[in-house]
Amino acid sequence: MERRQLDLPKADILAVDDNPVNLRLLLQILTSKGYKVRPVPNGKLALSAAEAIPPDLILLDINMPEMDGYEVCQKLKENPKTTNIPVIFISAYNNAIDKVKAFGVGGVDYIPKPFQIEEVLVRVHNHLSIRILQKSLQKKNQNLQDTLEELKAAQTQLVQSEKMAALGQLIAGIAHEINTPLGAIRSSIGNIQDFLKQDLYYLSSFFNSLNNLEKEIITKLLKQANNQYNVLSSREKRKIKKKVISQLETQGIDDADSLADTIVDLGLSENLSVIIPLLKAQSGINIFNQIYRFYSLQKSADTIAIATNKAAKIVFALKTHARHDSAETKSSADIIQGIETVLTLYQNQIKQGVEVIKNYQSLPQIYCYPDELNQVWTNLIHNALQAMQYQGKLTIETLSNPQQIIVKITDNGQGISQDILPKIFQPFFTTKPPGEGSGLGLDIVKKIIDKHQATITVSSVPGNTTFKVFLPINNIH
Amino acid sequence: MPKPIIICVDDETLVLDSLKIELRKFFNNNCLYEFASSGEEGLEIVTDLEKEEPNSKKVVISDWWMPSMKGDEFLIAVHEKYPEITTIMLTGQASEAAIADVLEKANLHCCIRKPWEYEDLMHTIKQII
Ligand SMILES: Nc1ncnc2c1ncn2[C@@H]1O[C@H](COP(=O)(O)OP(=O)(O)OP(=O)(O)O)[C@@H](O)[C@H]1O
Ligand SMILES: [Mg+2]
Numbered sequence: 001m002e003r004r005q006l007d008l009p010k011a012d013i014l015a016v017d018d019n020p021v022n023l024r025l026l027l028q029i030l031t032s033k034g035y036k037v038r039p040v041p042n043g044k045l046a047l048s049a050a051e052a053i054p055p056d057l058i059l060l061d062i063n064m065p066e067m068d069g070y071e072v073c074q075k076l077k078e079n080p081k082t083t084n085i086p087v088i089f090i091s092a093y094n095n096a097i098d099k100v101k102a103f104g105v106g107g108v109d110y111i112p113k114p115f116q117i118e119e120v121l122v123r124v125h126n127h128l129s130i131r132i133l134q135k136s137l138q139k140k141n142q143n144l145q146d147t148l149e150e151l152k153a154a155q156t157q158l159v160q161s162e163k164m165a166a167l168g169q170l171i172a173g174i175a176h177e178i179n180t181p182l183g184a185i186r187s188s189i190g191n192i193q194d195f196l197k198q199d200l201y202y203l204s205s206f207f208n209s210l211n212n213l214e215k216e217i218i219t220k221l222l223k224q225a226n227n228q229y230n231v232l233s234s235r236e237k238r239k240i241k242k243k244v245i246s247q248l249e250t251q252g253i254d255d256a257d258s259l260a261d262t263i264v265d266l267g268l269s270e271n272l273s274v275i276i277p278l279l280k281a282q283s284g285i286n287i288f289n290q291i292y293r294f295y296s297l298q299k300s301a302d303t304i305a306i307a308t309n310k311a312a313k314i315v316f317a318l319k320t321h322a323r324h325d326s327a328e329t330k331s332s333a334d335i336i337q338g339i340e341t342v343l344t345l346y347q348n349q350i351k352q353g354v355e356v357i358k359n360y361q362s363l364p365q366i367y368c369y370p371d372e373l374n375q376v377w378t379n380l381i382h383n384a385l386q387a388m389q390y391q392g393k394l395t396i397e398t399l400s401n402p403q404q405i406i407v408k409i410t411d412n413g414q415g416i417s418q419d420i421l422p423k424i425f426q427p428f429f430t431t432k433p434p435g436e437g438s439g440l441g442l443d444i445v446k447k448i449i450d451k452h453q454a455t456i457t458v459s460s461v462p463g464n465t466t467f468k469v470f471l472p473i474n475n476i477h
Numbered sequence: 478m479p480k481p482i483i484i485c486v487d488d489e490t491l492v493l494d495s496l497k498i499e500l501r502k503f504f505n506n507n508c509l510y511e512f513a514s515s516g517e518e519g520l521e522i523v524t525d526l527e528k529e530e531p532n533s534k535k536v537v538i539s540d541w542w543m544p545s546m547k548g549d550e551f552l553i554a555v556h557e558k559y560p561e562i563t564t565i566m567l568t569g570q571a572s573e574a575a576i577a578d579v580l581e582k583a584n585l586h587c588c589i590r591k592p593w594e595y596e597d598l599m600h601t602i603k604q605i606i
Contacts (some may be wrong), residue, residue: 172570176542179569180489183591187495190595194502234493234512238522257480258506265497296498307491351488352544 011128012053015039016046016072017061017090022113026059029117030124043067047075050082057128058087059111062102070105077106084134086127155427162440173348177314181307188300188307195297199290206290214287217278225266225295232264240269247272253279262292313344333370335363335405335471336398342377343396352390359397363405366473372448373471379441380409380467386432387413387465405471415462424458479533481606482526484511486519486551487540487567492591496538503599508606509533516546516554523555523562534606535559541568541575549575549583556583563605567593 013035017023023039030037038055040046043064050058058076062069069089076082089102089110102110108130109123210218232240241264248256259279263269278284343356350356384394388411397408416424423429425446430439449456454471483504485496493512500510511526513519519539526535537555541548548571552564564583566576569591579585586605589598 172572173542176568176570179591180492180540183567183569183593184489184491184495186592187499187595191495191498191502234514235518238511255506257509261510262501292501296501299494299498303491303494310491348542 010034010036011057011132012036012038012055013124014046014050014055014058016041016043016059016064016069018042018064019061022061022090022115025115026120029115029120033121035124043069043072043075046072047079047082050076050085051079054082054085056085056131057124058085059124060087060089060107062089062091070101073102073105073107086131088123088127158438159440159444162438173345174314177348178311181311184303184307185311188303191296191300195293199293206286209283210287214278214283217274218287218291221266221268221271221274221291222294224268224271225291237264240264244269244272248276248279251276251280255285259285259288262288266292266295330367330369332365333368333373334365335368335373335407336360338370338374339377339396339398339407342374342381345378346381346385349385349390350394353392354385354388354390355393357393357395359395361397361399363398363400364473366405366471368452368471369448372451376445376448376469377407377409379445380469383441384409384411384413384465384467386437387411387415389413400473402473404473407469407471408466409469410464410466412463413465415465416458416460421458421460479530480507480509481534481536482509482511482530483602483606484513484519484522484526484535484537485539486513486516486537486543486548488514488543489540490514492540492567499595499599500602503595503603516543516548516551519551520554523559527559535562536565536602536605537562538565538567538602541566541571547575549579552579552583552585560584565589565601567591567598 013030015023015026015030015037017026017039018041020041023041027037027039038049040049044067046058046060049055060069060072064072069091073087073089076085076087083106086108087106089107090113091110092113099110108127111120111123207215241260244260244263245256248260253259253276263272263275268275275288278287343350381394388394392412395408395410397406397410399406399408420429420431425442426439427443428439429442430437432439445456449469452471454469456470457468459466459468483500485493485500487493487496493514497510497512500508511522513522516539519537523535523537526533537552539548539551543551548566548568552566555562556564563586564579565586566579566588568588571588576585576588579588587601589601
């Protein structure tokens with residue numbers, strides 16, 4: 001083997017021998033080669049010298065009074081500060097060296113006495129080289145370990161900021177989802193207050209002014225208007241309105257466009273035969289407007305009821321989603337409810353042209369980390385929506401057998417090609433442009449799945465990608 | 478003078494219903510009102526109205542966050558085709574970037590936040606027509 005001449009300047013060697021002649025000789029040989037040598041005459045001093053400033057190498061005589069070389073070596077190896085220092089034993093020919101014992105206590109080599117200068121130098125050099133290589137490996141190893149720690153910390157931070165970004169998006173959506181019903185509620189309450197403040201005063205005089213026929217007509221129309229369940233789209237309403245306008249105009253009724261609007265709102269476009277005579281009479285318009293005021297009161301009350309439900313649902317979903325502390329303990333939870341929570345939060349993105357097909361088989365409650373599982377559904381649904389570019393079909397299926405619950409999430413998006421399929425669960429693997437994906441979604445999913453001793457599988461062809469999650473049922477606590 | 482026309486666009490029926498009641502109360506029969514639940518439908522209505530009632534003053538009030546066509550996109554499209562129509566955004570949530578964009582490209586009259594104040598909204602519209 002080629003012996004590489006390592007540059008070993010100022011290597012620090014501790015030489016231990018009770019024989020001053022030998023010690024001087026070693027000192028001479030080694031210093032002449034540029035080593036720094038510390039001579040010590042006995043084991044005790046050797047130990048304290050090695051401990052104070054650990055040398056690169058120790059040459060240790062075996063036969064010494066009080067404490068022999070084996071014992072010194074043993075003590076050196078027991079001390080973490082000195083345990084890695086290579087020890088070469090020195091032994092006279094007549095005291096046959098116990099090799100097994102020498103290596104047993106941690107020696108790396110031995111040199112027989114009397115010394116052969118060349119041999120001493122070669123052995124010393126070899127062991128110093130090994131020691132230095134070992135040291136540099138240790139250092140590299142430490143560096144690698146530090147880098148790994150740093151990477152782990154960076155990853156945690158990224159996961160955190162990823163969560164924050166997702167949260168930011170979510171909050172924007174939620175602000176919209178809450179402010180919309182709030183706007184409707186505020187507006188409706190204003191209308192009801194106005195009615196109570198103003199319209200109520202006129203009410204008795206209004207009714208007194210009506211003749212019997214008018215009263216009958218009003219009652220009939222009001223009944224009709226309140227009963228109609230308004231399911232017409234704005235488009236359909238416009239079509240009907242145009243028809244009504246032309247009918248009113250042929251009857252020579254003024255302000256046909258505004259009146260037609262009211263008639264359609266009240267759902268009375270089929271009752272024109274009753275309305276037209278009313279509108280032709282002098283008090284007719286007034287009566288008609290009053291009917292609209294009654295109707296709007298009803299409408300405002302309905303609006304408040306619907307809007308309150310909407311806002312409450314969003315808040316509930318948010319609350320369920322946001323409560324997230326890492327010291328969370330397992331609790332009994334309803335998986336379908338969790339999925340529904342996530343769907344509510346994504347409602348804004350989903351209603352943009354995604355058809356959600358729910359195939360829920362009822363499931364038993366299971367012990368799990370509910371918020372974390374919600375994170376799983378969130379990430380899988382988010383990926384599915386992205387894969388179909390928010391246009392398409394999202395199918396969510398749940399089923400169970402005595403051992404496990406199965407949740408399948410299928411999208412009809414572009415699919416995952418076979419060559420990247422094995423990589424998708426790796427952290428930072430993404431095919432999405434920066435800003436759209438950081439590649440952590442499925443990594444997080446995998447971690448949560450593992451925490452539940454669950455499994456996840458994926459199968460994909462273009463137009464059909466299914467992620468299946470298998471959650472064990474019997475893992476109580 | 479033909480009646481001014483106020484066109485409201487929002488994907489949420491709750492909002493359209495509420496706006497209608499407010500507008501009717503404030504402007505009575507002095508204005509005409511049209512309602513659309515998407516930007517696409519809004520554009521259709523505006524195009525029709527420009528043909529049928531070319532001389533009416535028109536105001537378009539639009540939500541921002543809607544399926545497919547977003548409010549900013551819609552208002553910019555309206556403005557490009559009919560620059561004389563006044564545009565207003567009424568929204569519970571819009572990115573600052575989107576608002577800045579409409580301000581510049583659709584000559585946005587103003588952006589009113591949901592939940593809106595009745596008086597605010599009505600007086601803003603009144604000033605325009
Ligand atoms: N339903 C799916 N259809 C098609 N491809 C998918 C689907 N789910 C995941 N992928 C692929 O797997 C990759 C990794 O997904 P992952 O959720 O880990 O990260 P991401 O979605 O790219 O970014 P992030 O989730 O951090 O926003 C995606 O970039 C995508 O290529
Ligand atoms: Mg993802």
